[in-house]
Amino acid sequence: MRQLSRLGLACLLLAAPVRGDEGMWTFDNPPTRRLQERYGFTPTQEWLDKVRLAAVRFMAGGSGSFVSPEGLMLTNHHVGLGCIQNLSTAEKDYVSAGFLAATRAEERACPGYEVNVLVGIEDVTARVLGGVRPGMTDKEAGDARKAAAAAVENDCARRTGLRCDLVSLYQGSEYALYTYRKYTDVRLVFAPEGQAAYFGGDADNFTYPRFNLDVAFFRAYEDGRPARPTSWLRWNRGGAKEGDLVFVPGNPGSTSRHDTVAQLESERDRLLPEALAYYQRRLKVLRDYVARGPENARRAGPSILQLENSFKALSGRLEALRDEPAMAAKRREEEELRRRIAAEPALARETRTAFEDIAAARKRHDARLGEYRYGSFGWSKLLGLAGQLVRYVEETAKPNEQRLDEYIDAALPSLENALFSPAPIHKDLEIVTLTDQLEGAREALGADHPYVKAVLGGRTPAEVAREAVEGTKLDQVAARRALAAGGPAAVRDSTDPMIALARRIDPLGRELRRYDEDQVKAVITRAGERIARARFALHGKTVAPDATFTLRLAYGTVKGYAAHGTRVPPFTTLHGLYDRAAGFSYAEPWSLSPLFREEKDDLELTTPYNFVSDADVIGGNSGSPVIDRAGELVGLIFDGNMESLALDYFYTDETARAIAVDARGILEVVDDVYGADALLQELAGP
């Protein structure tokens, strides 16, 4: 934790060019001066520590927070959806019906779940970059950096017994070692009916006004007993009001604000169109599957929800990149930066051909885009597990520093937690997804591509998929454990057809990965690092680093915005839920869940339900608490509006808004619709 003292220095460097309430700030460099200037508020170190230690990261892909001294955690339904889905069966579908544990004993363990609390941040830039010499090629530099990184993580893990993640900041010009307390016994406490969580479905996703209870409660356990977190957030029953300063601690996934124009153009012209076509394809396959019956709908529904979410998110990002004025501003900014670099001989010497190098590397990436999509294990769960097993036994047999990143000792506990998760796997669905994956590969790469030849061997995708899925035992945790325990020999000799398929794919996937690491990532990292250093030299460290799915602090105010020809209100209320449902005559996805229909008369309908703020948050912040100056919980981030999807590339507070469930709405509904008395009592605090 000593690195938190860097705060002082960083503050001196804070200057003007941050826009509005921009910034996903690291906890060792909070925007103290700006907060003081704009809001007359300075978070104390105690405030920062309390917030940081109450914030959790769900490795399932989101954020959350402790909201009681007994390990109770609040997050989004869609962050916990994997667990809720995995605990469900055809007979008992908690996704649609909701779940409420009346007692601790009824809380149900989430297969494969892991949550993390950030306990330490250490600057390790010198250790990571110390081995990189000026004369090295990009590949050599990359190898040196990788070896140092693995050493740093493993040393840390050995020393502390904690989860240790090396985090690359500012395009790789800085490295921090993040240490986490880790909980792998995570249990479901409460989930509302899916209809209430996803009211409006894909149509309303990324829009506002909204009326969603995208909420779930979990509990962290340690040694079979409820965890006692160091810190937890008090529930503010008064909520926030318009104009209030609010904070959002959470784990934004990734942003590209420091990317070069060449990178953004490739994203706009190649990567995003390809990804959108791919998601559309997957959606079609799953929708066809779902159309065949209600149990199919239950099995694939959550995947469809997530795919639709991704599709709409990427569409919004593509739209943001196609916004010519915004891109023109990016171009001008980059031209200005390059002009200023050129004017300073020392900087010009150090930066060298960084911009050209990145453009060339990105071209190399785009040249094999089809293989990036289809050239490895892909989206079939079983093939993914098989691939992990094949690599697990091979990698763990090597010395630590020679392994692929995700198999170093420090990473193994989390990896094993997922690899041996008892989450159910539906073979009929697996056949459908694997068939589609293999068909997609054949279409994208051509019948003569080595990958296609290796996986199909002249047979049809449907034949290969059916044989592999029907013949495999990998849907059983025991089978996976046995293979992992058996080591390289067991995997090599296995006659499991899915393992056989993964063995054929493995060398091709490794070749592609080496290409990516050496020809693309190593080059972009080194060049990006040079640009970042030039930028620091010219401007100081005035902006937050791009997001990396690590804990950040964003802030902003609760406020509506101008859109749809009028003003959009800062708050919605429960009245609005009933209005919108009735306005569509209760047609899907605007039907009301049964309990919301039944309990309407008990609700105080003017209770604030959702609200918006201009805090700088993006995907990965899902489940983040919204807290006030006192550090108390006033809301729960669950989405951003369409306009906020531009935040991946550019900050704007004009119409981009983060959408939260209001803390008052949660209490009102948990009480009057779900009658969750024990939960309410626990939230009331000791």
Next chain:
Amino acid sequence: MRQLSRLGLACLLLAAPVRGDEGMWTFDNPPTRRLQERYGFTPTQEWLDKVRLAAVRFMAGGSGSFVSPEGLMLTNHHVGLGCIQNLSTAEKDYVSAGFLAATRAEERACPGYEVNVLVGIEDVTARVLGGVRPGMTDKEAGDARKAAAAAVENDCARRTGLRCDLVSLYQGSEYALYTYRKYTDVRLVFAPEGQAAYFGGDADNFTYPRFNLDVAFFRAYEDGRPARPTSWLRWNRGGAKEGDLVFVPGNPGSTSRHDTVAQLESERDRLLPEALAYYQRRLKVLRDYVARGPENARRAGPSILQLENSFKALSGRLEALRDEPAMAAKRREEEELRRRIAAEPALARETRTAFEDIAAARKRHDARLGEYRYGSFGWSKLLGLAGQLVRYVEETAKPNEQRLDEYIDAALPSLENALFSPAPIHKDLEIVTLTDQLEGAREALGADHPYVKAVLGGRTPAEVAREAVEGTKLDQVAARRALAAGGPAAVRDSTDPMIALARRIDPLGRELRRYDEDQVKAVITRAGERIARARFALHGKTVAPDATFTLRLAYGTVKGYAAHGTRVPPFTTLHGLYDRAAGFSYAEPWSLSPLFREEKDDLELTTPYNFVSDADVIGGNSGSPVIDRAGELVGLIFDGNMESLALDYFYTDETARAIAVDARGILEVVDDVYGADALLQELAGP
């Protein structure tokens, strides 16, 4: 009524190119075939007559309908606003507090109001155009047309005692004589609180979802007794549902769908920008006035509402014309038409230089745009009345066929109704508006312009305005009556300073008007008529004529649309009103009216409140009933969304929607908020 038999012929000509539910159809040419094809519904002659005779036109600028056998009429609050405002005083403000006549005796007469019921349509094209010879100049043709038109109207008025209006259709290629039963004793029965009628104010205007009770009830009287209309609409208590076919009889103001590209471009580049700047100027003046106290706010509030409405409407129209793809389609359409005309020698001969003539005439119009705005009597009420008086005595002394249009015998009763209206005039407000008007003239025309010299005579606008307003007696109806009765001599000798001002302006205004009629309108009418005839020859009469503030029948279905990133619901409910108000913390213009706050618990909040359909309606349709196949009332048009403002130029049913108050919502609120028992009973029908 014999001309309704033209129906048969018109039907044969109906062909494909109408888009979706396009069309504001005249009652003698309803879209029978199209209705049958799309909806399996054919309105009978009886149905058409019943609807036509239940529809009323408010000369204040809107539509309405009879909803009881005792002359009760339903329209919008904003159509009746002038009356409600004129009946109000500083002590009793019916605009903000609402008005409810508990008995017939309490119903209050609206100063200067007139409503019309269309009783006859006659094709008089031959009579109007009979005097136009091929060799005539445009001016000669215009004079011949005007003389014939005045004769037709006056003959009709003398013969029938009804209001007789000549209506030019299809750019002047057809003329119809519309005869109206006229009611000038119009009394206010019910108006809700202004806050309920205009919830969301200017911000929400032209947007949807909406939550407005833009409703008022009036009663037509004849000989001091409630009128007994030939037809009236039954109230459908079941309302409409999504997908239902609905009809809107009403009086759309004017459209420009048949205009040439040159006309649209002039509208886009000159007329609309000028008008927007002008409205903004007037709004600023009135807002400054209103800021000086609550009584000022009461006096000018409705004018501000109407100006804001116009400003937003014109902004939307300008945006529509700036939509490049839509304009490109217009251009292609016109090019195609011109190509086809050129390919037919007879058509080419007859059409001649019509497109070039229109473009040239429009240029002449635009060259004197500043004078069109400021070169006559303008927006001061008192100067307007003075100008009318000066012309009234002069014109009525001439033989009918030599008079300005609005002073022919047939027009006089309606004109006098307005001229001698006892509506209050506030001199302090008049000084403000007249000062601004004179200042605007000096800025737009320059100090050396004859108009500016004539009105200011070297003094300041403020001096001239103050002297004229303070010195005039024209705010008294008796003074106006005396001058009118005194004839030309009385007006010539009057020392009333406002009359003196009007006398100085009159010759200049007349010169401009002659210029407009001879150099602009006569040319555009004749050329437009030629183009229209060519279009008929090529396509048949497949589209409805442009709107002319005469009765039309539109139709469409109740349906939501895709916007704001999601779907917009077909209906809103009372729940939504309370949601939106609370979402803004009851800040203006989203505060709740006192009664809506108090009576909330008595309301069934799921009652549909507003709804949208794709019926082809625009300004002037305000107050139109929305009726179902049975001819029963299901709603009340009060607005269109922003997207519908494009309907002035192009029909589209993708997102353009007409917004109505739901008939069920009106009943629910009139009952449970306003407790208007007698009204409810009357609506329940005999």
